[in-house]
Amino acid sequence: MKCPDKESDALLHFKAHIEDPNDYLSSWTTNDCCNWLRVTCNERTGHVSKLDLGRYGFKGQISPSLLNLTYLNDLDLSVNSFNQTVPMFIGSMTRLTQLDLSSSLFIGTIPWSIVSLTKLTNLDLSSNSFSGTIPWSIGSLTKLTDLDLSSNSFIGTIPAFIGSMTQLRSLRLDSNSFDGDIPPALGNLTNLKRLSLRYLNDGCNLSQVKHPYSTSFVNSSSNSSSLIFSLSLGNNNLNSSMYHWLFPLTSNSLWQLILSDNMLDALPEYIGKLCSLATLSFSNNFAVGKFSDFLTKLSGCTSVGIQELDVSNNHFTGSLSSDIQKFPSLVYLNLANNHLNGTISEKVWGLDTPDILDISSNSLRGVISESIGKSKLRTIDLSNNSLEGVLGTSKSHIVSDIVPDEFWNIFYGGISFVCHIDEWFLSFLDLSNNAFTGEIPDCLWHFKHLKVLNLGHNKLSGRLRASILSSVELEVLYLYNNNFSGDLPLSLRNCTKLTFLDLGANKFSGNVPVWIGENLSGLYLLSLRSNNFFGHIPSQLCELENLQILDLSMNNLNGTIPS
CATH class of the missing domain: 3.80.10.10 (Ribonuclease Inhibitor)
Structure with a gap:
């Protein structure tokens, strides 16, 4: 079916009001807009159903001519440079089910007219310069499954009405300036798979979250088979008192846990019982003690499946021991900037799975074993330690990122070992x-x-x-x-x-x-x-x-x- 003239004209009017210096829309010339780049039409009716104009760097004004696309259900204007407020007429595009305005330099507040977009299932307003509080109109979008308001300048408390959006599977509120506590009503989000509250600019005092939140989540989620898959709580001044309410949010469905950039001094043993956990970020905290003791807390079923472990910038001591063999799926291990002061076990170089090992900026000592030549590691960083010795006739597939500081790790001799x-x-x-x-x-x-x-x-x-x-x-x-x-x-x-x-x-x-x-x-x-x-x-x-x-x-x- 051919695109209706009314809709072709609407798109040409839109094109006339934006700046397209790279001429991405050069195909927008003929009458049949169904053949134009980034325009999708319904095969049966010919009406424009999807407009994908993201990642083009357009500037200018968004024309209200888009209202003539009366059958549009998917609008993507992300990664542009509109530098304006979101036009009020956006609320009249009531057939929209997906709206992506992320990373397009939008300013001001979210227009109240968004209340009319009751069919929306996906709304992404992230990485703009929105300010003020989250408007009540967002709470009326009860069909939303994915809501991303991250990386803006929202203030005030996280509104309790988000708890009524019970279809949400992904909620991102990170990198804003919220204050107050997490509302207990979020416990009603029993379908939530991903929750990100990172980088709230020290506003939300997550360390003071009370038991009602955790209790309500447990009670409401106990009848649901869907639990959180990804939980991001980085950079929120959390201390170890938060573990009492973190526990109810964890389950064997959790595969990613971000606790970096906080004030945590230890890890609770229940983390080691998360059998699906694949990524744990614990960097930039205040953990103390031997690294081997930290690994012991993860030695439950977590040790079987974890693939990425970042504990850099803490205060761990001791050696990099053979205990690491208990983590057969590990592909990334970052221990940089700790206080490791022992040796590196020869068995580290015999691991089958790791790709990247960073143990730079510690106080590790001893001679580097020639077994490094048999390692399957693709990237190794041993810099800024007290290691010594010659690399010898290494046969490692990769001996890269070995970046010793001139005051530490002084290797000597020839470099013929690279020939192996x-x-x-x-x-x-x-x-x-x-x-x-x-x-x-x-x-x-x-x-x-x-x-x-x-x-x-x-x-x-x-x-x-x-x-x-x-x-x-x-x-x-x-x-x-x-x-x-x-x-x-x-x-x-x-x-x-x-x-x-x-x-x-x-x-x-x-x-x-x-x-x-x-x-x-x-x-x-x-x-x-x-x-x-x-x-x-x-x-x-x-x-x-x-x-x-x-x-x-x-x-x-x-x-x-x-x-």
Whole structure:
């Protein structure tokens, strides 16, 4: 069926009142709007049923001509730059079931006319600049299953009328400026799967939530098979007294629990009995004691399925022991910025599932076991510890993100161990701030997916060889503060994806190559400072249109600076 002329005209009128600098709506020209980009029509009647104009960065005014789309039930105007209040006429689009106005710079208050959108099931007003209190009209939208009011500037208390919206499955109120306590009426939301109350700007005193809330939730949810799947309570000044009301909100349906950025000093043992928990964020709290004791509290059925565990920025002590083997599904473990002062168990490197391990900024000691070469870990960060020793002949698939601070973790010797890394896995290698010596082995240039190479602040020497030709995927090359010498190899010009090239503080010599300007057009930073380059600055450097930082200082250059 062909789109009615009235609806085509309405859309053309809408287009005429917005700014579309990238001409995304160039297809909006013919009479049949059903063939236009981001317009969906009913196949039987031809009426416009869906308008998806999100993520285009439009500006301008929203035309009331949209009211002529009388059969529209899905409107998405998200991620634009309208910078206006939500027009009052939006309340007359009574067939809408889904309305997404998120991230579009809307200001002011939510219009009271929204009370008429009684068919709405999904309403997303997040990430705007709405202010004032949540209007009573929201409470009349009793068919809502998903309500997102997060990341605005709402004030006042969280209204009790939200508790009457019993169809809600997802409720996000985080990142606002609410005050007062959580209303007990929220306990009526027995279909809730996701509740996010993070970042309430210290306004809602969640630590003072009383038993009526938890009691009402237990009583109302006891007859329901649907319980919360995701619970986000981060950044709310919570202390451990909150666990008495958190307990009734937890069940074996909970798969994500966010408790980060609070004042919690421990974890209750009932968390270890949440058999479906896959993600636990406990970072930026005040937990003390041995990390092994913390793991013991999670060693119930939680240990079987948990995949992501973030306990960074706490006060844990002790070792990274073999207890970690009791968590067979773990793929991400972050222990950074604690006070771990023991050793790393050799069995850590034998785990089957982890992809990422961050134990940086602790006081771990001892020699790094050569078993790290057999590890299946894809990303490891051991920086800022008191570890010692040589990496030896590591055979690890990935030895990346090993970023030692120059005052800690000083590795020494050559870097030939990288030749034993599987070339198909390595994309990021940072061995900076150490005392590595010798030349760069040829094998390093043959890693097919290497994009970032940081060897800065070492004692490496020798010439860069022509074999660098193989590193055509390289985007970042940082060799600052070593003892490299000689001319820059001509083969470097084939690394056309380079955006960051820092060869400063070495002993490179010769002319500044003209091919840098001719071939490396993507460069954002170029530093050749503190070397032995001589001659003129080639005018071809002026062709580097993306260049933001250029440092040629402390060489033996002469002549004029190209205009």
